[in-house]
Amino acid sequence: MNSRTGTRTGEVMDAIRRRMASRTLSPGEKLPSIRSFAAIMGVSPSTVVEAYDRLAAEGVIRSRPGSGFYVSGALPPLALTEVEPRLDRTIDPFWVSRQSLDAAAETLKPGCGWLPADWMPNAAIRRAIRRLATADDAILADYGGTRGSLALRRLLGRQFADEGLTAGADQILLTGSGTQAIDLICRFLLRPGDAVLVDDPCYFNFQALLRAHQARIVGVPYTRNGPDVALFTEALTVHRPRLYITNSALHNPTGATMAPQTAHRLLSAAAAHDVTIVEDDIFAGFESEPSPRLAVLDGLAQVIRIGSFSKTLSASIRCGYIAARPDWVEALVDLQVATSFGGPSPVAAELVLATLSDGSYRKHLDALRRRLARSRREVAARLDALGLRPWLLPRGGFYLWCSLPDGRNAADVARAALRGTVVLAPGDVFSVSRSASAFLRFNVAQMEDPRVFDVLARAMAAEG
Structure with missing residues (x-):
């Protein structure tokens, strides 16, 4: 066009x-x-x-x-x-996703958003698969119930209660993935042309999904303490959005964590303008101590919590969830029936339930947090030697949001690295305003191979 x-x-x-x-x-x-x-x-x-x-x-x-x-x-x-003017493919969310998802086995992926396979609790998953072999025929052959496994929903409810969030099984809906959870919410609350606020920068697939729903995407600058509350409030007045979508803990891509004062002011502003907040809590397992959660502070009145198990358990076993007001969950159940004919695969739900219930899973998370803390320190030091400076040092997770030296453009560096079979994530793919051209997001767990740093050094030198 x-x-x-x-x-x-x-x-x-x-x-x-x-x-x-x-x-x-x-x-x-x-x-x-x-x-x-x-x-x-x-x-x-x-x-x-x-x-x-x-x-x-x-x-x-x-x-x-x-x-x-x-x-x-x-x-x-x-x-x-x-839908919008064509972007440079290097900063197009769809192109970056395809590069990571379709990468050949020999391709290195420090720009992807998941952990390496050998970091995951594979022994526990294999035990769950062996137990599943003796499960009832219905689990192996039937459609899933419309809300998903009651046992898994009750387990999630108990985990939420430990945080101070009261959510009964009737307030939890299992979905095919975290992305499907957002998709259902968008189908439920949005109409083409509605405004939606996102952080700038934000997880790039938020933007891709909102484009699929023909929403008007409005970015709010993100600070080390969360979104800029003054600009957030101004955007509420000017654009009258229906939704605000965010990660409040271990924000993607920056790794920042929302401050308590920011969370309270954000909720007050959203309530005053009748804006629903979708809180993607997918990185919760990477925090040793939970930081402020909008859903906990709000009690699921104005906030919808979503999440999945793809980051800490398995990206192959697709299962997500929505926690929301009971009347909204009822409507979302109907939407899921219309679009997926039932909840997530009973096989996937049983595998998730069995693995989360396995006594080794908590030990897996503890070991994972320690390993990531060590990797963040080591990778930050090696990046610093190349002139790449972390915007902040996160309290958990696997992302480092780093600025490039000497005015280099991240998209140019990413193109050069791809020629060396290394997939990077340039900053502007995350930025609604395209104002992050001097940043790259690194996944520290995907950087154990020293070739990553060799290719990165050459790519930066070529674009210097």
Whole structure:
């Protein structure tokens, strides 16, 4: 959909095509008037007339004399990479995800968002698989219940209670993954064009998923103590969002943890503007002592908690959850039936339950936190020797958010590293405003192979 002409007329044509691709303009819908669209685009009315005439000649729109221009026929399929102007693929969330997910076995992935396979509790998982072989036939062959395993939901409820969050089994819905949990919430609460606040920077798949729901994404600058509360409050007033999506603990990508004062002020502002907060708690297991949680402070009145087990247990055993108000869970159950015909696989839920209940799992988490603490220190020192400075030293988790020296551009460094079969995560893939071009996010657990640092040094030298 990029303009072939490179002219202002071409820009107007591209703007109309993007509106059609994103479903902002539907078949049969009237286009903006020539004068109003000229004002929106900052061009002359004659430029819009020429653009509309060209689109009409292509059959994309049609003219009704005396009435205006209207969208023709059926809409093209929704192509997420065309909803907005095409990005440099190095900073496109879809491209970065594909590079990590489809990487060959020999590719090194310090830019990915999961732990290496040999860091996971594989012995406990194998024990659970052996027990599953003798399970009832129904678990191996039937659909899952609409809410998911009652035993697993009760276990989660007990874990939440240890934090101070009261959530009965009727307030917990198991889902196919953490991503599906957000997808269900978006289906439930959003309509195309609704504004959603995210941190800037934030987990890049938040942006990709919101684009799929045709939401208007608004970034709020993130500080070492959480989102900038003054700018958060201003965004609530200006954009009137339906949702705010965040990680309050061990924030992705920065590793920051929200301060108690920030959490209280954030909840007050959200309540005043009737904004629902989605708190992704996927990194909870990496904290030795829990930091402030919005869901705990709020009691699930204005906050929805989501999570999964892909970071600490297995990314292959897909199972997530939603904890929310009982009436909202009821509606989300229906949505999950409509889109997935039931909850997550009973096999996956049983494996998760058996592994979490295994006496070795708590020891696994303790060992994992110690190993990651050591890796963060060692990797930070090696990156520092290359001139890469962590924005902060996180209290847990596996991310380091690092600034590049001498004005280097992270996307250029990532392109150079990929030629050496090393996948990096450049800062602007996480930034709504594209203001993080001098940052890279590193996964310390994926950096034990010394080749990572050799390729990184060469890539930085090539782009210096």
